[in-house]
Amino acid sequence: MTLMNHVEDHASQIVAMYEHIHSMESLTINAQTMATFDQFLGLLSNEHGSEFAKQVLAQAKIEAVKPQIQHLFSMASSLYEQHWAQRLVASTAAQQLLIEEYPYFNHYQRATGLEINAVKSLAEQPIEHVLMVGSGALPLTSLALHQAGLQVDNLDIQQDDLLLGKQVCDALASGNEMNFIHNDICQQQHLAKYDVIWLAALVGDEQIKNSIITHLFEQMRPGAQLVVRTAFNLRTLLYPSVDESGLAPFQLKLKIQTYADNFHSILIAQKPI
Secondary structure, X not given: OOHHHHHHHHHHHHHHHHHHHHOOOOOOOOHHHHHHHHHHHHHOOOOOOXXXXXXXXXXXXXXXXXXXXXXXXXXXXXXXXXXXXXXXXXXXXHHHHXXXXXOOHHHHHHHHHHHHHHHXXXXXXXXXXXXEEOOOOOOXXXXXXXXXXXEEEEEEOOHHHHHHHHHHHHHHOOOOXXXXXXXXXXXXXXXXXXXXXXXXXXXXXXXXXXXHHHHHHHHOOOOOEEEEEEOOHHHHHOOOOOOHHHHOOOEEEEEEOXXXXXXXXXXXXXXXX
Protein backbone atom coordinates (compact mmCIF):
# COMPACT_ATOMS: atom_id res chain seq x y z
CA MET A 1 0.00 0.00 0.00
CA THR A 2 1.40 3.41 -0.97
CA LEU A 3 1.67 6.21 1.59
CA MET A 4 -1.24 8.08 0.00
CA ASN A 5 -3.42 4.97 0.06
CA HIS A 6 -2.46 4.44 3.70
CA VAL A 7 -3.39 8.06 4.48
CA GLU A 8 -6.77 7.76 2.72
CA ASP A 9 -7.49 4.43 4.41
CA HIS A 10 -6.66 5.83 7.84
CA ALA A 11 -8.86 8.88 7.26
CA SER A 12 -11.71 6.62 6.20
CA GLN A 13 -11.31 4.53 9.36
CA ILE A 14 -11.50 7.65 11.53
CA VAL A 15 -14.66 8.86 9.79
CA ALA A 16 -16.28 5.42 9.94
CA MET A 17 -15.56 5.07 13.65
CA TYR A 18 -16.90 8.57 14.36
CA GLU A 19 -20.09 7.78 12.43
CA HIS A 20 -20.46 4.53 14.37
CA ILE A 21 -20.21 6.34 17.72
CA HIS A 22 -22.46 9.16 16.51
CA SER A 23 -25.12 6.62 15.48
CA MET A 24 -25.40 5.18 19.00
CA GLU A 25 -28.82 5.77 20.53
CA SER A 26 -27.26 7.36 23.59
CA LEU A 27 -23.85 7.86 25.11
CA THR A 28 -23.63 6.02 28.41
CA ILE A 29 -20.53 5.12 30.38
CA ASN A 30 -20.18 1.35 30.29
CA ALA A 31 -17.57 -1.23 29.29
CA GLN A 32 -18.79 -1.51 25.70
CA THR A 33 -18.83 2.25 25.11
CA MET A 34 -15.39 2.69 26.65
CA ALA A 35 -13.97 -0.10 24.49
CA THR A 36 -15.36 1.65 21.41
CA PHE A 37 -13.82 4.97 22.43
CA ASP A 38 -10.49 3.28 23.17
CA GLN A 39 -10.53 1.87 19.64
CA PHE A 40 -11.30 5.33 18.25
CA LEU A 41 -8.53 6.94 20.32
CA GLY A 42 -6.14 4.31 18.98
CA LEU A 43 -6.71 5.68 15.49
CA LEU A 44 -5.62 9.09 16.77
CA SER A 45 -2.48 7.85 18.51
CA ASN A 46 0.43 10.25 18.95
CA GLU A 47 2.65 7.45 17.73
CA HIS A 48 1.74 8.36 14.15
CA GLY A 49 4.43 10.61 12.70
CA SER A 50 3.83 14.31 12.13
CA GLU A 51 4.02 14.11 8.33
CA PHE A 52 1.52 11.25 8.21
CA ALA A 53 -0.79 13.07 10.62
CA LYS A 54 -0.56 16.26 8.56
CA GLN A 55 -1.66 14.42 5.43
CA VAL A 56 -4.53 12.67 7.23
CA LEU A 57 -5.76 15.97 8.68
CA ALA A 58 -5.64 17.54 5.21
CA GLN A 59 -8.11 15.01 3.81
CA ALA A 60 -11.39 16.71 2.87
CA LYS A 61 -13.41 14.02 4.66
CA ILE A 62 -11.51 14.75 7.89
CA GLU A 63 -11.79 18.53 7.60
CA ALA A 64 -15.55 18.15 7.10
CA VAL A 65 -16.08 16.11 10.26
CA LYS A 66 -13.47 17.67 12.59
CA PRO A 67 -15.87 20.06 14.41
CA GLN A 68 -18.33 17.22 15.01
CA ILE A 69 -15.59 14.94 16.39
CA GLN A 70 -14.45 17.67 18.79
CA HIS A 71 -18.03 18.23 19.93
CA LEU A 72 -18.58 14.50 20.44
CA PHE A 73 -15.36 14.08 22.40
CA SER A 74 -16.15 17.10 24.58
CA MET A 75 -19.59 15.69 25.36
CA ALA A 76 -18.22 12.20 26.05
CA SER A 77 -15.47 13.60 28.28
CA SER A 78 -18.03 15.58 30.27
CA LEU A 79 -20.20 12.48 30.77
CA TYR A 80 -17.16 10.45 31.81
CA GLU A 81 -16.08 13.06 34.37
CA GLN A 82 -19.62 13.33 35.76
CA HIS A 83 -19.83 9.53 36.02
CA TRP A 84 -16.64 9.30 38.06
CA ALA A 85 -17.41 12.41 40.10
CA GLN A 86 -20.74 10.94 41.19
CA ARG A 87 -19.08 7.64 42.10
CA LEU A 88 -16.47 9.42 44.21
CA VAL A 89 -19.01 11.60 46.00
CA ALA A 90 -21.18 8.57 46.80
CA SER A 91 -18.26 6.44 48.02
CA THR A 92 -17.33 5.97 51.65
CA ALA A 93 -13.71 5.42 50.54
CA ALA A 94 -13.31 8.02 47.81
CA GLN A 95 -9.51 8.22 47.94
CA GLN A 96 -9.13 4.46 47.65
CA LEU A 97 -11.62 4.34 44.77
CA LEU A 98 -9.78 7.08 42.91
CA ILE A 99 -6.35 5.54 43.31
CA GLU A 100 -7.30 1.93 42.66
CA GLU A 101 -10.02 2.17 40.02
CA TYR A 102 -9.95 5.49 38.16
CA PRO A 103 -8.02 4.67 34.95
CA TYR A 104 -6.34 8.06 34.53
CA PHE A 105 -5.30 8.77 38.12
CA ASN A 106 -1.58 8.30 37.45
CA HIS A 107 -1.87 10.39 34.30
CA TYR A 108 -3.22 13.37 36.22
CA GLN A 109 -0.59 13.00 38.94
CA ARG A 110 2.27 12.83 36.45
CA ALA A 111 0.97 15.48 34.05
CA THR A 112 0.22 18.03 36.75
CA GLY A 113 3.52 17.26 38.46
CA LEU A 114 5.31 17.95 35.19
CA GLU A 115 3.47 21.26 34.83
CA ILE A 116 4.11 22.35 38.43
CA ASN A 117 7.82 21.61 38.16
CA ALA A 118 7.98 23.50 34.87
CA VAL A 119 6.25 26.67 36.08
CA LYS A 120 8.31 26.69 39.27
CA SER A 121 11.53 26.41 37.29
CA LEU A 122 10.47 29.30 35.06
CA ALA A 123 9.14 31.60 37.81
CA GLU A 124 11.28 34.38 39.24
CA GLN A 125 9.15 34.54 42.41
CA PRO A 126 7.55 31.77 44.49
CA ILE A 127 4.22 30.55 43.10
CA GLU A 128 1.37 30.72 45.59
CA HIS A 129 -2.02 31.56 44.06
CA VAL A 130 -3.30 29.80 40.92
CA LEU A 131 -6.50 29.59 38.89
CA MET A 132 -7.82 26.51 37.09
CA VAL A 133 -10.06 27.54 34.19
CA GLY A 134 -12.48 24.78 33.20
CA SER A 135 -12.07 22.82 36.42
CA GLY A 136 -15.14 20.72 35.61
CA ALA A 137 -16.93 18.00 37.55
CA LEU A 138 -13.74 16.05 38.26
CA PRO A 139 -11.09 18.64 39.25
CA LEU A 140 -8.16 16.28 39.70
CA THR A 141 -5.70 18.89 38.46
CA SER A 142 -6.95 21.31 41.10
CA LEU A 143 -6.53 18.65 43.78
CA ALA A 144 -2.98 17.97 42.64
CA LEU A 145 -2.21 21.70 42.74
CA HIS A 146 -3.75 21.90 46.22
CA GLN A 147 -1.68 18.93 47.39
CA ALA A 148 1.41 20.73 46.10
CA GLY A 149 0.73 23.51 48.61
CA LEU A 150 -0.78 26.04 46.21
CA GLN A 151 -3.81 28.24 46.88
CA VAL A 152 -6.28 27.17 44.20
CA ASP A 153 -9.32 28.87 42.71
CA ASN A 154 -11.55 26.90 40.32
CA LEU A 155 -13.61 28.50 37.57
CA ASP A 156 -16.16 26.90 35.29
CA ILE A 157 -18.96 28.22 33.11
CA GLN A 158 -21.10 25.14 33.85
CA GLN A 159 -22.56 25.60 37.31
CA ASP A 160 -23.69 21.97 37.77
CA ASP A 161 -20.19 20.69 36.97
CA LEU A 162 -18.61 23.30 39.24
CA LEU A 163 -20.81 22.31 42.20
CA LEU A 164 -20.19 18.61 41.58
CA GLY A 165 -16.48 19.35 41.40
CA LYS A 166 -16.66 21.07 44.78
CA GLN A 167 -18.27 17.94 46.26
CA VAL A 168 -15.46 15.83 44.79
CA CYS A 169 -12.83 18.11 46.34
CA ASP A 170 -14.59 17.96 49.71
CA ALA A 171 -14.69 14.15 49.48
CA LEU A 172 -11.02 13.81 48.54
CA ALA A 173 -9.49 16.72 50.47
CA SER A 174 -11.64 17.44 53.49
CA GLY A 175 -11.12 20.94 54.85
CA ASN A 176 -9.61 22.31 51.65
CA GLU A 177 -9.92 26.07 51.24
CA MET A 178 -10.30 26.15 47.47
CA ASN A 179 -12.65 28.71 45.93
CA PHE A 180 -15.21 27.79 43.26
CA ILE A 181 -16.25 30.52 40.82
CA HIS A 182 -19.18 30.21 38.42
CA ASN A 183 -18.38 32.49 35.49
CA ASP A 184 -17.29 32.83 31.90
CA ILE A 185 -13.53 33.40 32.06
CA CYS A 186 -13.90 36.20 29.50
CA GLN A 187 -16.10 38.01 32.04
CA GLN A 188 -13.87 37.31 35.04
CA GLN A 189 -12.00 40.29 36.44
CA HIS A 190 -9.26 40.61 39.10
CA LEU A 191 -6.93 38.08 37.47
CA ALA A 192 -3.80 40.00 38.46
CA LYS A 193 -3.73 38.17 41.80
CA TYR A 194 -2.79 34.86 40.19
CA ASP A 195 0.79 33.73 39.72
CA VAL A 196 -0.26 31.02 37.23
CA ILE A 197 -3.46 30.36 35.31
CA TRP A 198 -4.19 26.89 33.92
CA LEU A 199 -6.43 26.61 30.83
CA ALA A 200 -8.02 23.17 30.40
CA ALA A 201 -7.81 21.52 26.99
CA LEU A 202 -11.57 21.34 26.40
CA VAL A 203 -12.37 24.97 27.26
CA GLY A 204 -13.94 26.54 24.16
CA ASP A 205 -13.30 26.06 20.46
CA GLU A 206 -10.40 27.67 18.59
CA GLN A 207 -12.21 31.01 18.23
CA ILE A 208 -13.27 31.12 21.89
CA LYS A 209 -9.76 30.16 22.97
CA ASN A 210 -8.40 33.16 21.04
CA SER A 211 -10.83 35.43 22.91
CA ILE A 212 -9.84 33.86 26.23
CA ILE A 213 -6.13 34.34 25.61
CA THR A 214 -6.72 37.97 24.65
CA HIS A 215 -8.73 38.56 27.84
CA LEU A 216 -6.15 36.82 30.01
CA PHE A 217 -3.36 38.94 28.57
CA GLU A 218 -5.30 42.09 29.37
CA GLN A 219 -6.10 41.02 32.94
CA MET A 220 -3.05 39.08 34.15
CA ARG A 221 -0.16 40.82 35.84
CA PRO A 222 3.23 41.12 34.11
CA GLY A 223 5.39 38.11 34.94
CA ALA A 224 2.45 35.76 35.57
CA GLN A 225 2.42 32.46 33.69
CA LEU A 226 -0.22 30.78 31.55
CA VAL A 227 -0.36 26.99 31.19
CA VAL A 228 -2.32 25.93 28.11
CA ARG A 229 -3.21 22.29 27.64
CA THR A 230 -3.48 21.53 23.95
CA ALA A 231 -2.84 18.84 21.36
CA PHE A 232 -0.85 18.16 18.20
CA ASN A 233 -0.90 15.74 15.29
CA LEU A 234 -4.06 13.59 15.09
CA ARG A 235 -5.04 14.51 18.65
CA THR A 236 -6.11 17.93 17.35
CA LEU A 237 -9.24 16.12 16.17
CA LEU A 238 -10.19 15.77 19.84
CA TYR A 239 -9.16 19.10 21.33
CA PRO A 240 -9.43 22.64 20.02
CA SER A 241 -5.70 23.26 19.77
CA VAL A 242 -3.52 26.29 20.34
CA ASP A 243 -0.11 26.71 18.74
CA GLU A 244 2.75 29.06 19.56
CA SER A 245 1.46 31.87 17.36
CA GLY A 246 -1.94 31.65 19.03
CA LEU A 247 -0.40 32.65 22.36
CA ALA A 248 0.80 36.07 21.20
CA PRO A 249 1.36 38.57 22.76
CA PHE A 250 2.29 36.20 25.61
CA GLN A 251 5.91 35.05 25.41
CA LEU A 252 6.24 31.30 24.94
CA LYS A 253 8.60 29.88 27.56
CA LEU A 254 8.21 26.12 27.17
CA LYS A 255 6.60 23.69 24.73
CA ILE A 256 6.11 20.06 25.69
CA GLN A 257 4.79 17.71 23.03
CA THR A 258 4.28 14.35 24.63
CA TYR A 259 4.07 11.14 22.65
CA ALA A 260 2.38 9.11 25.38
CA ASP A 261 -1.22 8.77 24.26
CA ASN A 262 -2.81 9.65 27.59
CA PHE A 263 -0.93 12.95 27.80
CA HIS A 264 -1.98 16.29 26.42
CA SER A 265 0.60 18.66 25.00
CA ILE A 266 1.58 21.68 27.09
CA LEU A 267 2.43 25.29 26.27
CA ILE A 268 3.69 27.54 29.06
CA ALA A 269 3.81 31.27 28.38
CA GLN A 270 4.44 34.43 30.38
CA LYS A 271 3.05 37.93 30.21
CA PRO A 272 6.10 40.08 29.53
CA ILE A 273 7.44 42.08 32.46
